[in-house]
Amino acid sequence: MKTTENTVSDVLEDKKYKYGFKTLIESDTFAKGLNEDVVRAISKKKNEPQFMLDFRLKAYAKWLTMKPPQWPNVHYPPVDFQDLSYYSAPKPKKKLESLDEVDPELLRTFEKLGIPLDEQKKLSNVAVDAVFDSVSVATTHKKKLMEVGIIFCPISEAIQEYPELIEEYMGSVVPVGDNFYAALNSAVFTDGSFVYIPPDTISPMELSTYFRINTEETGQFERTLIICADNSYVSYLEGCTAPQFDTNQLHAAVVELVTMDNAEIKYSTVQNWYAGDMETGKGGIYNFVTKRGKCVGDNSKISWTQVETGSAITWKYPSCILMGDNSVGEFYSVALTNGYMQADTGTKMIHIGKNTRSSIISKGISADHSSNSYRGQVKVNKGAANARNYSQCDSMLVGDKCSAHTFPYIESANSSVQLEHEASTSKISEEQLFYFEQRGISRENAITAVINGFCKEVFKQLPMEFAVEAQKLLTLKLENSVG
Amino acid sequence: MLEVKDLRAGFEGSEIIKGISLSIKAGEVHAIMGPNGSGKSTLAKVLAGHPSYEVTGGEVIYNGENLLEIEPEQRALKGIFMGFQYPVEIPGVNNAEFLRMAYNARQINEGKEELDPLDFDDILTEKMKMLSMEKKYRERNLNDGFSGGEKKKNEILQMAILQPKLAVLDETDSGLDIDALRVVSDGVNKIKSADNALILITHYQRLLEYIQPDYVHVLSQGIIVKSGEKDLALELEAQGYDWLTPTN
Ligand SMILES: Nc1ncnc2c1ncn2[C@@H]1O[C@H](COP(=O)(O)OP(=O)(O)O)[C@@H](O)[C@H]1O
Ligand SMILES: [Mg+2]
Numbered sequence: 101m102k103t104t105e106n107t108v109s110d111v112l113e114d115k116k117y118k119y120g121f122k123t124l125i126e127s128d129t130f131a132k133g134l135n136e137d138v139v140r141a142i143s144k145k146k147n148e149p150q151f152m153l154d155f156r157l158k159a160y161a162k163w164l165t166m167k168p169p170q171w172p173n174v175h176y177p178p179v180d181f182q183d184l185s186y187y188s189a190p191k192p193k194k195k196l197e198s199l200d201e202v203d204p205e206l207l208r209t210f211e212k213l214g215i216p217l218d219e220q221k222k223l224s225n226v227a228v229d230a231v232f233d234s235v236s237v238a239t240t241h242k243k244k245l246m247e248v249g250i251i252f253c254p255i256s257e258a259i260q261e262y263p264e265l266i267e268e269y270m271g272s273v274v275p276v277g278d279n280f281y282a283a284l285n286s287a288v289f290t291d292g293s294f295v296y297i298p299p300d301t302i303s304p305m306e307l308s309t310y311f312r313i314n315t316e317e318t319g320q321f322e323r324t325l326i327i328c329a330d331n332s333y334v335s336y337l338e339g340c341t342a343p344q345f346d347t348n349q350l351h352a353a354v355v356e357l358v359t360m361d362n363a364e365i366k367y368s369t370v371q372n373w374y375a376g377d378m379e380t381g382k383g384g385i386y387n388f389v390t391k392r393g394k395c396v397g398d399n400s401k402i403s404w405t406q407v408e409t410g411s412a413i414t415w416k417y418p419s420c421i422l423m424g425d426n427s428v429g430e431f432y433s434v435a436l437t438n439g440y441m442q443a444d445t446g447t448k449m450i451h452i453g454k455n456t457r458s459s460i461i462s463k464g465i466s467a468d469h470s471s472n473s474y475r476g477q478v479k480v481n482k483g484a485a486n487a488r489n490y491s492q493c494d495s496m497l498v499g500d501k502c503s504a505h506t507f508p509y510i511e512s513a514n515s516s517v518q519l520e521h522e523a524s525t526s527k528i529s530e531e532q533l534f535y536f537e538q539r540g541i542s543r544e545n546a547i548t549a550v551i552n553g554f555c556k557e558v559f560k561q562l563p564m565e566f567a568v569e570a571q572k573l574l575t576l577k578l579e580n581s582v583g
Numbered sequence: 584m585l586e587v588k589d590l591r592a593g594f595e596g597s598e599i600i601k602g603i604s605l606s607i608k609a610g611e612v613h614a615i616m617g618p619n620g621s622g623k624s625t626l627a628k629v630l631a632g633h634p635s636y637e638v639t640g641g642e643v644i645y646n647g648e649n650l651l652e653i654e655p656e657q658r659a660l661k662g663i664f665m666g667f668q669y670p671v672e673i674p675g676v677n678n679a680e681f682l683r684m685a686y687n688a689r690q691i692n693e694g695k696e697e698l699d700p701l702d703f704d705d706i707l708t709e710k711m712k713m714l715s716m717e718k719k720y721r722e723r724n725l726n727d728g729f730s731g732g733e734k735k736k737n738e739i740l741q742m743a744i745l746q747p748k749l750a751v752l753d754e755t756d757s758g759l760d761i762d763a764l765r766v767v768s769d770g771v772n773k774i775k776s777a778d779n780a781l782i783l784i785t786h787y788q789r790l791l792e793y794i795q796p797d798y799v800h801v802l803s804q805g806i807i808v809k810s811g812e813k814d815l816a817l818e819l820e821a822q823g824y825d826w827l828t829p830t831n
């Protein structure tokens with residue numbers, strides 16, 4: 101007879117969090133602590149224009165008056181914000197003129213993560229911005245994109261090169277005082293990606309940012325801004341990992357998306373931050389992220405797809421503000437929790453324009469001792485005649501020590517709307533896996549088949565390679581949790 | 584092909600199978616009959632390697648190998664097939680795709696080429712026709728919302744596709760109406776050959792009219808209380824099981 105201990109240790113043996121290594125690299129790191137001088141110092145380090153410093157100071161002042169949100173269904177000891185460093189950058193030898201000058205140790209790190217950056221090996225169909233701790237280290241395919249007028253660069257660079265765009269749009273979707281973590285991010289963010297797609301342009305390739313936290317006591321606060329002008333389209337991918345530490349690292353990002361008339365942004369995330377020790381729950385990333393898109397133009401569309409498989413705590417609600425008439429918001433999510441992970445994730449769809457439509461497909465998978473909550477809000481304003489929303493929230497439980505929760509909030513000030521909500525809970529059982537095995541199908545393939553079946557609607561939204569990666573990740577994580 | 588010697592097995596400390604011996608050769612059909620709760624399904628699941636049951640004694644030799652040491656998946660790949668009494672529903676997994684996975688697992692194991700959905704479709708169509716199964720069953724999710732009879736037919740479809748060496752069919756007849764029983768029996772008879780063996784677990788003599796057993800064993804309270812040839816089934820039909828209850 102098979103014992104569970106056996107499989108658990110087998111899996112731990114060779115399938116540990118494979119991104120858990122740390123790169124030894126000389127870095128320029130601020131002393132711990134946060135005050136106005138630190139905010140000024142970050143701005144100075146980045147050589148920012150006055151408006152940016154003002155933005156940061158305003159956010160900092162706001163943040164001082166705020167408290168961490170208490171409503172999410174997650175539990176953790178309070179974070180000591182004075183015990184973190186707010187800036188850490190790999191020390192450049194000099195100003196970089198090209199990718200060839202990036203520290204080879206960094207290139208190796210990203211290559212180890214499956215993200216080759218150098219000219220020979222880089223991915224041909226995806227442009228990548230690689231962010232290491234607080235700083236963007238390399239962006240591929242920049243020139244090629246520039247030829248069609250697409251700007252894809254580190255946000256620190258965009259602040260220098262395109263200050264008008266930054267001043268106009270940064271904070272236009274997520275105001276500096278939006279919430280505790282967004283305010284903190286607005287005060288101390290160090291880098292991230294900036295994308296501008298000019299009118300009438302379909303991006304010739306997928307754009308992607310890869311985030312890597314390396315330092316143990318540095319918070320990561322990255323900031324992403326994507327603007328898609330009239331009649332344009334871009335598909336954007338985000339990936340992330342972190343080394344394995346016993347302490348918790350804070351990741352508090354802000355992502356803002358803006359679409360003009362007939363424009364569309366498709367934003368996909370596969371999140372695999374270190375989740376803490378499987379057996380004890382020690383360590384792992386606190387992932388407190390504010391992601392929001394604003395469909396400013398008529399007939400525009402923003403689509404969020406996320407596969408959340410990591411982090412000790414996830415607190416994240418990619419949302420859409422549907423301002424333009426006929427605009428469309430979509431949220432496709434798979435959130436997996438195992439070990440002692442806690443996730444409180446979902447979306448907000450705010451209907452403002454006429455005939456706006458939104459759909460929410462959320463698939464929560466919880467295993468071991470984890471807790472997985474879906475929290476979603478659909479809000480229909482008075483002017484949003486004929487707005488429609490479809491929500492579907494399915495939970496799957498693996499084992500009997502985990503929990504799944506669903507918190508849907510619906511608020512409508514218009515009587516012509518159509519709202520539909522469906523929910524289900526199911527279980528992946530030993531009996532099902534035995535059925536597969538009895539037909540000669542391995543346990544691993546069985547889990548993949550069941551999970552893929554459960555997540556089908558979400559996976560088909562992901563770009564091909566991402567979908568394959570996501571499937572593998574989920575199988576790997578669940579293998580030792582079933583039974 | 585299969586030698587079961589004084590097999591004992593149970594569930595969480597309680598012994599359900601209390602010393603069973605069976606000897607099955609290629610080409611034979613053995614029927615196992617017995618009242619509810621006598622341990623028939625337990626025996627089938629132990630042979631298939633279900634993880635919930637613990638073997639506490641005896642041995643099982645399958646084609647010269649100690650079967651009890653082989654993982655369930657490997658047992659299946661070595662040709663052991665179990666038709667479940669209660670096939671589990673697996674939502675989200677397409678039936679045809681599942682069948683192809685199972686078929687290809689075997690192909691890989693035998694060093695043969697995997698079939699793509701198109702090539703597999705030919706095999707599937709033929710077997711479904713043999714079992715007069717409507718096309719819609721390939722599009723549906725595995726056993727999901729199937730009626731009792733549909734589930735049983737789907738089990739036999741899997742058997743037809745996998746062509747096992749030793750099939751253990753656990754009450755495949757229950758839930759089937761008379762027409763379906765005939766179709767399913769015809770199907771099983773077609774799969775049957777001199778190279779494979781069949782264990783038919785059933786409650787009723789009815790099935791044995793369609794699939795002729797070589798031997799009949801009566802199981803009661805975890806032991807075989809009587810073995811005989813085909814006629815034993817008729818006797819049971821007439822007299823019930825009571826006269827066979829073990830005395831202890
Ligand atoms: N998984 C199980 N959990 C608890 N009891 C079980 C389990 N499987 C079988 N049993 C018990 O073992 C006995 C034999 O069951 P089973 O093998 O299903 O009999 P049969 O198939 O002959 O009707 C019954 O008393 C049944 O309650
Ligand atoms: Mg039974």
